[in-house]
Amino acid sequence: MRILDFRSDTVTKPSPEMRAAMASADVGDDILDRDPTMDRLERRVAEMLGHEAGLWTPSGCMANAIALMAHLQRGDRFLAPALAHVMGQELGTPAWLAGGLPEVLPWEGGPGKLTPHQVARNAANSGAYYALRTTLLCLENTHNFAGGTFYSALEHRALVEAARNHGLKVHLDGARLWNASAASGAALQDLAWGVDSVSVCLSKGLGAPMGSVLCGSRGLIEQTRRLRKMLGGAVRQGGVVAAAGLAALDHLPRLAEDHAMARRLAEGLRALGFNVADPPTNILMVPVLDIPLALRVLEDAGIRALPVGSALRFLTHRDLTPADVEDALLRMKPLVEPLLTTWEGPRPMV
Numbered sequence: 001m002r003i004l005d006f007r008s009d010t011v012t013k014p015s016p017e018m019r020a021a022m023a024s025a026d027v028g029d030d031i032l033d034r035d036p037t038m039d040r041l042e043r044r045v046a047e048m049l050g051h052e053a054g055l056w057t058p059s060g061c062m063a064n065a066i067a068l069m070a071h072l073q074r075g076d077r078f079l080a081p082a083l084a085h086v087m088g089q090e091l092g093t094p095a096w097l098a099g100g101l102p103e104v105l106p107w108e109g110g111p112g113k114l115t116p117h118q119v120a121r122n123a124a125n126s127g128a129y130y131a132l133r134t135t136l137l138c139l140e141n142t143h144n145f146a147g148g149t150f151y152s153a154l155e156h157r158a159l160v161e162a163a164r165n166h167g168l169k170v171h172l173d174g175a176r177l178w179n180a181s182a183a184s185g186a187a188l189q190d191l192a193w194g195v196d197s198v199s200v201c202l203s204k205g206l207g208a209p210m211g212s213v214l215c216g217s218r219g220l221i222e223q224t225r226r227l228r229k230m231l232g233g234a235v236r237q238g239g240v241v242a243a244a245g246l247a248a249l250d251h252l253p254r255l256a257e258d259h260a261m262a263r264r265l266a267e268g269l270r271a272l273g274f275n276v277a278d279p280p281t282n283i284l285m286v287p288v289l290d291i292p293l294a295l296r297v298l299e300d301a302g303i304r305a306l307p308v309g310s311a312l313r314f315l316t317h318r319d320l321t322p323a324d325v326e327d328a329l330l331r332m333k334p335l336v337e338p339l340l341t342t343w344e345g346p347r348p349m350v
């Protein structure tokens with residue numbers, strides 16, 4: 001039985017074309033005098049996002065950590081939405097490495113989303129020498145644990161303007177910014193507009209084995225290159241993995257297929273009696289009552305999902321086909337009885 005792995009879009013394996021590109025990559029020593037393929041990838045992604053320069057990092061967590069290290073001084077307060085990846089999934093590096101004091105904001109703009117008014121309200125800095133300093137807003141687009149919800153270009157702009165008007169810098173965790181662009185129809189440049197830094201993942205829906213790119217001004221990227229070296233994230237013949245990143249960018253046009261598969265999965269589950277909402281991108285959240293039981297029943301049917309809070313997360317990606325989604329629905333059909341007793345309707349996760 002083929003295992004249908006819906007846990008994450010990170011489970012995708014490098015395609016034969018990607019492996020071929022890696023094998024034939026032009027390489028140099030990126031620490032001594034730049035690797036030519038690494039240089040090409042960083043320039044290409046920066047240009048796509050409308051920023052001056054880019055920095056490759058081995059992971060998205062490192063890209064976010066480096067950005068926060070560059071933006072924050074010890075004791076600075078920063079804002080981020082509830083269940084943001086930087087808050088819950090990065091082992092406290094915003095505090096441990098960047099010295100920031102996190103402030104979690106509830107989702108006043110809908111699942112995973114903040115409002116400009118809320119940013120303005122929380123950004124207040126009196127300027128008094130004895131007052132706490134709030135210096136940074138962290139956005140996440142799409143919002144992973146809210147179920148892949150996205151900001152439109154207009155919403156993004158309004159948030160950035162609210163932050164700027166109150167003297168805040170903005171870092172955008174855009175691990176799946178590609179998906180936000182595919183779903184909203186907005187250009188990547190418009191979704192990365194006005195921020196001081198933005199990170200994007202090459203290792204998720206785009207299928208590279210590793211790598212993220214952090215973009216920003218030339219000055220910021222120069223500074224972050226040094227921070228990456230401090231963290232041990234600088235590599236030598238990085239062109240081998242940068243070539244995979246460049247090949248991954250070819251997969252951008254097919255992200256809409258992932259979104260269609262996620263919607264089809266939701267539709268099929270509804271037909272089986274499960275109460276799930278339509279996913280905005282490639283992430284489907286299914287609230288469950290008994291996670292261990294639901295996981296066991298699914299595992300026996302060769303279906304993998306990831307427990308996230310009080311829900312199971314199903315993610316569609318390039319190593320799954322529309323036929324696999326139909327197959328998953330067929331496999332779940334005989335399991336409706338045991339599954340329905342463990343699953344429940346949508347409800348806010350915070």
Ligand SMILES: *Cc1c(COP(=O)(O)O)cnc(C)c1O
Nearest residue numbers: 059060061062085140144173175
């Ligand atoms: C996956 C992800 C990251 C980075 O994860 P890595 O596994 O370190 O590449 C950062 N932010 C969000 C929202 C993510 O989904």
